[in-house]
Amino acid sequence: MRSRTYVEAALRRAVAELGWTWPEKATVEAPKRPEHGDLATNVALVLPQEAGGNPRIRAEALRERLVADYAPNLAAVDVAGPGFLNLTLSPAFWQGTITRVMEDPCFGKSSLGQGKKAQVEYVSANPTGPLHIGHGRGAAVGDSLARILRFAGYEVHTEYYLNDAGRQMRLLGLSVWVRYQQLCGRQLPFPEDGYQGDYIAHIAARIHRERGEELLSWDEATAQDFCYQEGMNEILEGIRQDLRHFRAEHEVWFSEKSLVEAGAVAATLADLQAKGFAYEHEGALWFASTRFGDDKDRVLRKSDGSLTYFASDIAYHAHKIGRGYDLMIDIWGADHHGYVPRMKAAIAALGKDPESLQIILVQLVNLLREGQQVAMSTRAGTFETLADVCAEVGVDAARFLFLSRKSDAHLDFDLEVVKRQSMDNPVYYVQYAHARIRSLQRKAREAGIGLPEKPVPELLALLATPEDLALLKALDGFGDAVELAARTLSPHHVSYYLMELAGLLHRYYTEHPVLAAEEPALRDARLLLLEAVRRVLARGLDLLGVDAPTRM
């Protein structure tokens, strides 16, 4: 059991024994200052007045209980300030962390999401062109979040919502079709709002290569539809490849078109109308989102009879609800934040708690090179696509950078800095810690030194320097870090945790020789400690989708 859980259980028991009830506002947390002990609680401060006495007197009563009941694991219990209780755990408790890491293959896993189903929908970019760097950030956040939630006990599914119906898609078909005709020698103006990218021309050229001028003899609609299909398939294949390479693979690719063709959109609109949440006005069908806190009502079906994207988005989310998710997470570009209230309104109108939909807004990525902004034109060839950026800086560095900031904060992505292998770029710092341990273990093996069979207490008791205890406490905190990341849907907490653990490891490494330790027993104890650190580093990096290298 990790320290926080252990101490909270002890406190709860003491509170109950004194005839009080545990207040919701009570917290148990690691204080900032080490002289305030390993864990501190405000429970005596937040107990209701009826408990009697003042906070300091209540704290004193709790202290006596704790000292009586938990003597061997508690080294000290102090009442401080207005009534804080500061608890210090004994070295033996911390040393036990190694046993917990070594014997539990899922060390740090939490039961936060036990029995709950969650879905993470991310990227979901329209297949009208290759993924760019901003999509990469969404991909890193979505994929890592899925890993973290899974580790926090949720049953998680990942999904890509494919907008393969509607205007953008027709425009893609048209763009390819016009390029194709130009290749055939027809003088045609390029549509004003068409897609300009080189990849459109490539697709047209491939069709021209494979089919010659055959399409010219087809009727316009068939040819354009063919161009659309070919174009989308090729672009989609590229997107799939980019995501696979980026280690962000979706389990389900959900087609908007399939939703429309199955009549799900019409059914959802009818449902909303039946509930009185949708109404006709000036020839259009409106959703009464103002009834759920939105600024204004929103159009579902335009007066020309066509559906808005919002209509199919609602139907899509109705479909998600139907699949029984307790938690639905959508990852959107921050420029869509104005869309959040209406989507939440839709969830409420569908009869589901709007809190079950969590929308993570991922801010824009500012791509730089040596501090200079890289032009984000739609032209290929500049370093703007996700694939190009990964080719230049590597997947690990890109992912770690994306995951070391809050999602909802602008991010400067300086290609030169991300390539630099220094503390500017902490991915190497963390990976180096892992590689260092591996290297040490290789050396040990070469010298015929193996890891001890079992982490027995007599061995672990040798780990008693401040550096030992700092590492042990950090290992103990892994579960808290993961739980925090899961609860706040913020993978960056895992990154920060790993940087801290790596820092402690590097310090330990320079401070305490392992293979050259004074005694074999001490050497063995340190080997155990480092292996425990290595496992946690590897697990943490895995939650970010970053490699834990054996050598660098």
Add this chain to the structure above:
RNA sequence: GCGCAAUUAGCUCAGUUGGAUAGAGCGUUAGCCUCCGGAGCUAAAGGUCGCAGGUUCGAUUCCUGCAUUGCGCACCA
């Protein structure tokens, strides 16, 4: 004009949802290579947490107002 977010060290950013004397990295300065990987380590300097009020035992954190910046405000996607 309305809405959403951001504002913390010279720079880039954390800050566990209200806790005690504010945290990292970079940069700067001063140190550490007979030693398991120096892609590393130690130490110092650096702060009115944008400003002003409020809520309470206690505020960087919550509320209100203001300022600056970014982004949204379609029968577009």
